Each structure stands twice: as structure tokens, then as C-alpha cells.
Amino acid sequence: MRFTHAIVRPPAPNFADGLTTAGLGPPDYELALKQHERYCFALQQCGLALTRLPPDPSHPDSTFVEDTAILTPRGAMLTRPGAPSRLGEVAGMREILTRFYPTLASIQAPGTLDGGDVCDAEGHFFIGISERTNEEGAQQLAEWLAQLGYASTSVDIRRLPGLLHLKSGLAYLGDNRLVVVDTLADQAAFHGYELVRVPVGEEYAANCVRVNEHVLVAAGYPMLETLIRNLGYPVIVLDVSEYRKMDGGLSCLSLRF
Numbered sequence: 001m002r003f004t005h006a007i008v009r010p011p012a013p014n015f016a017d018g019l020t021t022a023g024l025g026p027p028d029y030e031l032a033l034k035q036h037e038r039y040c041f042a043l044q045q046c047g048l049a050l051t052r053l054p055p056d057p058s059h060p061d062s063t064f065v066e067d068t069a070i071l072t073p074r075g076a077m078l079t080r081p082g083a084p085s086r087l088g089e090v091a092g093m094r095e096i097l098t099r100f101y102p103t104l105a106s107i108q109a110p111g112t113l114d115g116g117d118v119c120d121a122e123g124h125f126f127i128g129i130s131e132r133t134n135e136e137g138a139q140q141l142a143e144w145l146a147q148l149g150y151a152s153t154s155v156d157i158r159r160l161p162g163l164l165h166l167k168s169g170l171a172y173l174g175d176n177r178l179v180v181v182d183t184l185a186d187q188a189a190f191h192g193y194e195l196v197r198v199p200v201g202e203e204y205a206a207n208c209v210r211v212n213e214h215v216l217v218a219a220g221y222p223m224l225e226t227l228i229r230n231l232g233y234p235v236i237v238l239d240v241s242e243y244r245k246m247d248g249g250l251s252c253l254s255l256r257f
């Protein structure tokens with residue numbers, strides 16, 4: 001899929017007040033801003049025009065814009081994040097997305113859904129059921145996707161350790177290839193795909209992102225980086241250490257469309 005746009009929002013000074021289970025200590029705000037700037041530059045290098053939203057201190061996790069919407073070539077849906085402290089992020093995203101989409105669907109209570117649980121494999125969507133996305137939310141998304149003519153499969157990750165979201169352990173590279181962590185590799189949902197297995201110890205890097213010709217990969221995970229390069233993809237390596245401290249990764253920092 002060819003992307004032309006991305007929406008990003010740099011972190012606010014109280015970024016460290018967001019949700020985290022990483023246990024890696026508080027992020028360095030100045031460094032986080034630098035890493036964000038570099039990330040934005042990489043998206044531009046991939047040919048995307050950026051919509052930069054202002055930092056939002058009333059929602060410390062709001063830099064993770066991916067969780068607030070599902071964007072497809074045929075329509076957009078606002079989510080209903082599973083963490084109560086993040087519910088308020090959606091209103092700001094609604095305002096922005098109306099510039100790009102004539103109508104917006106939305107997940108309704110009691111459904112919850114985080115964009116990080118949704119992996120678009122070229123029009124087939126994998127929907128993670130997680131601590132954040134409940135069955136009701138996943139069902140609402142699946143029905144809406146079906147109306148648009150897209151197929152989807154749900155993947156229950158609630159009993160799998162270490163995965164906040166489905167895309168914490170899964171990425172679609174294009175060309176029928178999925179990057180998967182070992183704990184996801186046996187899922188029936190992924191049969192028929194070529195699986196690029198994430199080397200043990202490099203699980204965090206599973207959250208890589210194909211953007212047009214390039215693949216964005218987190219810095220510090222040389223084995224997965226080499227696997228992806230050897231498949232022929234030009235790689236852009238980005239340091240997102242400060243976002244990792246807040247349980248976030250490369251995909252969460254933008255909405256691409």
C-alpha cells in the first residue's frame with residue numbers, strides 16, 4: 001500500500017506521566033523530542049506529508065496517535081481506547097480526521113479498541129484481543145471492515161506474555177510477509193504467510209513499519225535489522241529508546257494513510 005500522509009503528535013513535557021509497565025525508568029524528555037523529530041524526518045524521507053499536532057499535556061500518552069484511529073483507503077474509524085486515561089485523546093483526532101475523511105465511524109461503548117491491536121496486511125486485517133481491545137470492540141471493527149469489503153481475523157493475545165498490543169509482536173512487511181515474535185508464530189491466523197521470526201531477545205523490534213519502499217526498524221536490534229535487509233528492503237534505523245520506556249514503539253507514533 002502506498003502512503004501519502006501521516007499524522008504525528010510530539011510528546012508533551014509530562015510524557016513521563018503516561019502509562020507504562022516497562023520498568024526502564026522515566027523517559028528523558030529532550031531526547032524523546034529529538035527522537036520524534038528524527039522519526040518525522042524519516043516519514044518525510046519515505047514520501048509522506050506530515051500533519052503535526054501540538055503536544056497535548058492533558059493526555060500524556062497522546063504522542064501514541066496510532067491507538068486513536070483505524071485508517072484504510074476506504075474509510076476511517078475512531079477507536080475507543082481501552083485505558084480510561086486515553087479515552088479523551090479521540091476527540092482531538094476526530095477534529096483532524098474530518099479534514100481527510102468525509103465520514104468517520106467509531107467504536108461504541110462497551111467496546112474498546114486500540115489501534116495498536118490492528119494490523120493491516122494489505123486489506124486483510126488482524127485484530128488483537130488484548131488488555132486494551134475487548135471482544136466487543138474487535139467485533140465492531142470486524143463488522144465495519146466487512147461493510148467496506150475487507151476481511152479480518154481476530155487473534156487473542158490475552159494469555160501471551162509481554163504483548164501490550166498485537167503489533168507489539170507483529171508487523172506486515174508487504175509481499176505476504178509477517179514479522180512475528182515466537183509466541184505468535186503458531187497462530188492459525190498467520191498460516192499461508194511467510195513468517196520472519198524475530199530473534200530471541202529482540203522482541204521489541206517486532207514493531208517495525210513498512211512505509212512505501214522502506215522499513216523503519218528500531219535501533220539496537222541488529223539481528224532483525226539484518227534479516228529485513230537481507231529480504232531486500234531498504235531499512236531506516238530509528239532510536240526510540242525513550243518511547244520504549246513508555247511501552248510504545250515505532251508504529252504507535254504515527255497514523256499513516
Ligand code: CIR
Nearest residue numbers: 019061064116246247248252
Ligand atoms: C499506553 O500504555 O497506552 C502507552 N503508554 C503506550 C501505547 C503504545 N501504543 C501502541 O503500541 N500502539
